[in-house]
Amino acid sequence: MKKNKLFYGLLIVSLVLPFLLPQPVQAAGANDGICNGPDGVRTILIVGTDYRAPDYLYGMGDSIMVLRVDFQNKEVSVMGFPRDLWVQIPDVEEDNGRTHGKLNQAYFFGTEGMGYYDGPGFGAGLMQATFMQNWGFEIDHYIVINMRMFRNVIDAIGGIAVYNSSPVYSFHQNSPKFLIGGYFFSGNEALMYARYRDPRNVNDRVDRHAMILMGVFEQIFSLSTIPKIPELIGLYKNNILTDMHLAELSQFLCLAARVEEDQIKFTRIPKDELYIPDWEGFVWLEKEPGSIEQHLKDFKAGTWPE
C-alpha cells in the first residue's frame, strides 16, 4: 500500500513539476532576426505616385521598386521596374473591362478613387496582386508616397546628395537637363530629377529613382538627421500609405542603418530583355516569357544581383 502511494505520489509530482516551475517569459515582441526583425526575408513594394493632391485618391505608380530586406544576413537590395511594362492586371475586368495595362496603371486602377479593386491596400494592393499574377512574386508590405509628400520629406531631411552618372534629357529636348556629376537636391529639384522622362530609354528613369532612394538613405542616416528620425516618422507617418506597423518600420530602419551604403544592391530588368512592340506606343514587353519571373525568383533568393 505504501509502495503504491509512493508510486502514485512520484508519478503525480513528475507529471506536474514542469508546470509548477516558473515559466520564463520572452521579451515582448522579440523576433529572431537582426534588429528584432523577422526570421528571413521581407519584401516591400515602394511606389511613388504622380498625384499632386495631398491625399491618395488617384494617381499612377510613377516609380516602382521592390525592396528586399534580409534580416538574417543583413542585406538590403532594390529592384526597379519600368512603369511602362505591359502586364496582366487582375481583378478589375468586371468594373473596368480591362485585363491588361501598363504596370503603373495597376496602381491607378486600384486607387480608392477609381474603385475597381475590392482587395486590401487599394492601388498598392492591386499592384501586389499584379506581381503575383504575372510573376508569382509575393510582396509582404507596401509604402506609397505621392509627389507632394516626396518633396516635403526630402526638404524635411535637409535635401539629398545624388551623383548623376549619365546625362538626363527630357523627351522633346536635345540638350541635357542634368549633366554627369554630383548634385544636392531640394525636394522640388529631386522631384524634377525623378520625373524627367525619355521613353526611348527604359531604364534611365529607373536608375535615377534608385539614385534618389540611395540619396534618401544616406541623408536619413546622416549625423544631422538621425536624432530627428522619431519626430519625422511622427510627422509623416500618415502622409504616406503603408501597411507596416511602426515597429516593423523601425526594424527596417535599424537594419538599413547597419548596411553600408555601398553594400545596398540595385538592379532592374536588363534592357536587352525587353522590347517595344509595334501594336502599342511606349510599352515594354519581355522578349523571353518567363525571364522577369526568373529574375524575381533569383532576387528573392538573394542570388541576383550577385
Add this chain to the structure above:
Amino acid sequence: MHYFGLSEANMRRSTLILIISFLLIFLFSSIVLYNQREIQVKENDTTPVPSATSTETPQPSATLPPTITNTPTITPIVILDPPPVEINFSAEDGQLLSGIYYPPDSNPAPLVVLVHWARGDQTEWTEIALWLQNRSQLVREPNYNKTWRSSDWFPENTSGVSLGIFTFTLRECEDQCKDYLPGEWLLDIQAAMETAVELTGVDKSKIVTAGASIGADGAVYGCASLNQSGLGECRGSYALSPGSLLTIPFENGANELIYNDPPRPIYCVYGLRDDAAVETCSAVPDARQIDYGYIENHGFELLQPIQNPDPLLLLLELINTALSE
C-alpha cells in the same frame, strides 16, 4: 511462479527498481528540459535580459550613526547625500554606459528611471530629476531654448516625498544620438533597469519609469522587462510621444503592464499632429490618453508651461498612482 528464471519476489523487486528508475529519469529529464527551454528562449530572444554589471557603486557619503544595541544583526540604514552620483555600468554585450543617480532622502525609497530621446542625452532630464528628487537641489532658473530644462515654471513639488531618480545615456547618444541603434538601446535599457534596482536606498519593489520619444518606448519596455526578470517590480510608466521605434511594438510592453494583476498604469501623452504617437497610444486604449490638441510637439517638447493639464503634475500623478497600488 518464475519469470525468466527469477523468483516472484525478485521479479517484484526488479519491477519496483525499474519503475523508480523510470520516475527518476523522468524527473531528471523534466528538469533538464525545463532548463533547456529557458536557455532556448534566451537564445531565441535577440534582446535577452542582460546581466548588468555596475562597475561603480555609489559609496555612502553620509551615514546615520549606527545605534549600538545588543542585537548585531541590525545593519545601519544608509542615506546618501543629495548631490547626484555618477554610476557606470555595462550592457549585456559589454557596452559601457554612464548614468546618474539622484539619491532619495530615505531608505528604502521608490525610484524613477528616466529615459531620454534621440535629440539629447540623459542631461535632458537633469532639472526634472532634481525636481522629483525633492531635496532642495533644484535651482529655479529659465532656459530659453528648452522648456523641459527651464525649471522656473516647474510646479511646486508638494508631494512631500523624495524619490530616487536614475538617468542614463543610451549608447552613441552623448549630446545627441549619432547612430540609429534601437536593438542595442533595448539592451542598454534592460541593463539600466537592473542597475537601478541595485542602487543604495532603492526599494526595488517600487520602480516607475518615464521617457520621451524613443525614451517613452524604452520606459515602457524597461518597466515590463524588469517585471519579467523578477529582479524588481515596476509599477507604471509615463510615456511622452511613444512611437514603437525600438523595433518592438509599444503595445506589447504596455498591455503587459496594464493587464497585470494588479494593473500598472500607463500615461500616454502626445500631440495630435504626431501621427506615430497617436497611432501608438491608440493601440493601448486602456492607457490613460492625454492629447494636447493639434500640435506637432514631440517628446520633451510637450513639457510646456502652457499645457493643460500640467504635464509635470501629470507625471507626479502617475508616480503617486503607481506607487499607491
